[in-house]
Amino acid sequence: xLKIFTSSQSGDLNIVAxxxxxxxxxxxxxxxxxxxxxTQSTNNFxxxxxNITGFQNGLAISGDFMSAASFLGxxxxxxxxxxxxxxxxxxxxxxxPIILLLIAEPLRNLGKYGFSDVVSFRxxxxxxxxxxxFGSLSTVILYLIAQMVGAGKLIEIxxxxxxxxxxxIVGVLMILYVTFGGMLATTWVQIIKxxxxxxGATLIAFLVLNQFDFSFNQFFDAAxxxxxxxxxxxxxxxxxxxxxxxxxxxxxxxxxTAGLPHILMRFxxxxxxxxxxxxxxxxxxxxxxxxILTFIIGFGAIILVSNNPAYLSDNGQILGNNNxxxxxxxxxxxGNILLGFISAVAFATILAVVSGLTLAGASAISHDxxxxxxHKGANDKSQMMVSKYATIGLGLMAILLGILFEEQNVAFMxxxxxxxxxxxxxxxxxxxxxxxxxxxxxxxVGGSSGLISCILFVxxxxxxxxxxxxxxxxxxxxxxPALFSMTITFFGIWFFSVTDxxxxxxxxxxxxxSQYFRAQTGYNKQRTVNQ
Amino acid sequence: xxxENLFNRLIKKKKRIIRPLLFLTVIPYLTFICIIAFYxxxxxxxxxxxxxxxxxxxxxxxxxxxxxxxLLYVYLANKHIEPIIKELNN
Numbered sequence: 001x002l003k004i005f006t007s008s009q010s011g012d013l014n015i016v017a018x019x020x021x022x023x024x025x026x027x028x029x030x031x032x033x034x035x036x037x038x039t040q041s042t043n044n045f046x047x048x049x050x051n052i053t054g055f056q057n058g059l060a061i062s063g064d065f066m067s068a069a070s071f072l073g074x075x076x077x078x079x080x081x082x083x084x085x086x087x088x089x090x091x092x093x094x095x096x097p098i099i100l101l102l103i104a105e106p107l108r109n110l111g112k113y114g115f116s117d118v119v120s121f122r123x124x125x126x127x128x129x130x131x132x133x134f135g136s137l138s139t140v141i142l143y144l145i146a147q148m149v150g151a152g153k154l155i156e157i158x159x160x161x162x163x164x165x166x167x168x169i170v171g172v173l174m175i176l177y178v179t180f181g182g183m184l185a186t187t188w189v190q191i192i193k194x195x196x197x198x199x200g201a202t203l204i205a206f207l208v209l210n211q212f213d214f215s216f217n218q219f220f221d222a223a224x225x226x227x228x229x230x231x232x233x234x235x236x237x238x239x240x241x242x243x244x245x246x247x248x249x250x251x252x253x254x255x256x257t258a259g260l261p262h263i264l265m266r267f268x269x270x271x272x273x274x275x276x277x278x279x280x281x282x283x284x285x286x287x288x289x290x291x292i293l294t295f296i297i298g299f300g301a302i303i304l305v306s307n308n309p310a311y312l313s314d315n316g317q318i319l320g321n322n323n324x325x326x327x328x329x330x331x332x333x334x335g336n337i338l339l340g341f342i343s344a345v346a347f348a349t350i351l352a353v354v355s356g357l358t359l360a361g362a363s364a365i366s367h368d369x370x371x372x373x374x375h376k377g378a379n380d381k382s383q384m385m386v387s388k389y390a391t392i393g394l395g396l397m398a399i400l401l402g403i404l405f406e407e408q409n410v411a412f413m414x415x416x417x418x419x420x421x422x423x424x425x426x427x428x429x430x431x432x433x434x435x436x437x438x439x440x441x442x443x444x445v446g447g448s449s450g451l452i453s454c455i456l457f458v459x460x461x462x463x464x465x466x467x468x469x470x471x472x473x474x475x476x477x478x479x480x481p482a483l484f485s486m487t488i489t490f491f492g493i494w495f496f497s498v499t500d501x502x503x504x505x506x507x508x509x510x511x512x513x514s515q516y517f518r519a520q521t522g523y524n525k526q527r528t529v530n531q
Numbered sequence: 532x533x534x535e536n537l538f539n540r541l542i543k544k545k546k547r548i549i550r551p552l553l554f555l556t557v558i559p560y561l562t563f564i565c566i567i568a569f570y571x572x573x574x575x576x577x578x579x580x581x582x583x584x585x586x587x588x589x590x591x592x593x594x595x596x597x598x599x600x601x602l603l604y605v606y607l608a609n610k611h612i613e614p615i616i617k618e619l620n621n
Contacts, residue, residue: 083574086590087567090560094593097556097600101549220582234584235575236567246568247561254560274613277605284601288594520541521616 016340017159024192024348028177031188035181042371042383045182046113046363047268052187054275058282061266063190064356065092065257065283066197066290068349069150069414072323074291078298079306079318079325082223082233085298089291091250095257096287100280103258105273106433106519113367114360115264115425119432120372122511124440124504128428129368131447135424136261136364138451141401142417143262144357144394148402149410150323151350157320158327158343163406170350171399177355178362178391183269186355193345193352198286200338200345201293204326207333208300223302233302245478252482256418259425262360273522294326301325304332358394365390412463415480419458423450423485431493433519436512439505442497450489457481534619541615548607552600563593 039045052060070092078085111117116132148167155166177185212219220234227233257263267276305311311319311328318324327346331339366387371378378386428447431438458464460475478484497505518524566573566586574586 083584083586083590086587087564090563090590090593093597094556094560097552097597097604100601100604101553101556216583217581220587224582231575231577231582231584234577234582235586236571243565243568246564250561250564254557274609277608281601281605285598288598292591292594517538520545521538521619523620 016337017343020341020344021347024344028189032177032181032185035185039182039184042380042387045384045387048184048187050269050271052269054270054278055282056191057266057270057279058286059194060187060190061263061279061283062286063194063352064262065287067147067353068154068346069147071294072326075294075298075326076322078295079301080322081237083235084237086295091253092257093288093291094254096280096284098254099258104267104276104280107264108267108273108276109519109522111268113268114261114363115429116368119428122508122515123443126373127444128440129372131444133364133368135451137361139261139417139421140357140361142413144354144398145401145405146410146413147350147354148398149405152402154346164403167399167402170354171395173351174354174358175392175395178358179388183359186359187269189352189355193348196345197349198290200342204330204333205293205296208296223299226307227302245480248478248480248483251486252419252422252480255422255426259421262356265360265363297326297329301329305329308332354398358391361394362387362390409468416458419454419482419485420451422482423454423489427489427493437497437509438493439497439500439508441500442493445496446489446492449492450485453488454481454485457485537615537619544611552604556600559593559596563589
């Protein structure tokens with residue numbers, strides 16, 4: 001299986017990849033050391049002091065979003081079935097205008113560390129924060145497991161390290177970055193990694209297109225004539241089998257992005273709503289460009305990897321799996337040096353993404369559960385301590401879960417994370433910003449039924465019930481639950497809000513106007529009236 | 532009272548900018564998804580006897596539309612919304 005890496009090339013590969021990786025670790029640890037001095041308060045720990053510029057934040061957001069899973073996964077999907085990869089790319093990208101137009105500014109204006117601040121702005125804080133924390137933590141942990149398992153497998157192949165060692169290295173470095181450097185270090189790790197990944201992918205795409213004189217016509221012609229499915233790779237294929245699944249997946253991708261806690265918390269690292277807007281515009285630019293690159297890389301791999309015996313096992317399968325298409329292509333167009341560079345970049349990408357996820361999880365634990373529910377009025381010092389312990393706890397849990405799930409199929413976990421984000425985090429955030437009549441009861445009943453139904457539908461659906469639990473027939477027939485669970489959430493919030501006649505509900509609805517004023521302007525209504 | 536009017540103007544302006552842009556994001560995307568769902572064969576038509584299908588062209592166009600929408604919003608917000616917010620603070 002590891003023919004390419006254990007042949008005569010392996011010596012060269014290891015040296016380039018390992019040196020690049022060591023340089024990355026040295027630079028990022030230095031940044032962590034520098035950031036640690038500036039990360040003395042909880043506010044700095046979670047928001048980097050609010051001093052990140054729109055451009056820097058745009059890069060950091062795209063860094064959070066361009067995980068190794070999406071780089072290798074989407075180019076692998078394009079390699080396997082062509083057009084279908086584009087469905088994912090576009091779905092992930094279309095979430096960004098939604099965030100920009102509906103979420104970014106009110107979020108920045110109303111919140112402090114995370115989206116839960118916005119939801120609990122006028123609602124009953126305790127239950128709402130508990131629900132938001134559950135929504136955040138389930139999204140973060142599922143995403144984290146998927147990243148950790150993918151990371152272990154990738155590092156095993158690229159660097160020849162045992163799986164468990166790889167998990168421990170990733171976990172320990174991530175704990176160091178986050179505990180000592182907080183958001184400031186995590187942001188800079190994310191920025192460096194985003195630049196490395198964009199340059200590496202640009203270089204591969206350039207070298208590929210160079211072989212076709214930059215003619216897309218020649219390029220696609222070559223891919224069609226190489227691939228077993230011929231012209232079918234230019235059209236929708238087997239990824240989506242029925243209309244309900246297509247729409248359900250489409251919704252999960254579009255609204256899931258707007259409910260990812262590690263993305264939403266990035267909007268608190270900039271100074272104001274104006275910079276938040278700029279961040280999204282830059283991020284959308286980088287992410288869209290990145291998806292175009294992965295598409296070219298996937299097609300490039302069809303042409304240059306799928307027929308080259310150096311990258312195929314004895315029975316004609318690609319070495320490793322489809323997710324290795326981009327890595328093999330780097331070797332095909334740029335030799336051992338580019339292969340080493342891309343391997344190091346993939347490793348850096350994993351580290352940066354798990355750090356961002358862990359920070360979002362730590363925020364849910366220390367800010368929502370500890371400082372506002374368990375120990376209301378906790379001082380800054382104790383909240384900071386809890387944040388650091390939460391980081392260490394999440395890091396150790398990530399290592400453990402990564403090892404436990406090694407042999408499991410974890411591909412569905414990112415999909416489930418997106419579905420939960422779309423069916424719980426996004427609806428409660430969106431409605432609490434824009435709908436006057438929302439009440440605590442509505443949010444709790446609607447949000448938790450969305451969360452539960454989403455998880456339940458995945459468990460009794462084809463992926464878990466049939467593929468993993470080996471039952472003959474799925475109870476819930478669709479792979480993607482978002483269409484149904486989102487409907488349940490929105491209906492639940494609507495129904496249990498409009499039928500809520502309690503005094504509490506009336507108070508919450510009365511607070512809407514001043515909240516809306518602040519959401520749109522960033523000022524408190526009272527203050528401007530007085531002036 | 533002056534503030535109330537100014538705030539109402541802000542909201543009106545915001546809605547006038549955001550609604551069409553939201554429409555331009557959601558409708559083309561849902562159309563794209565619905566074609567995949569109901570008429571997948573439509574996307575396999577090739578353009579001018581090349582190997583480039585309509586699906587690929589529309590997909591790339593969608594990426595470009597999304598870019599334009601975000602840039603346009605930032606431009607319009609800076610030009611029309613920011614000044615009103617500043618005025619509200621004074």
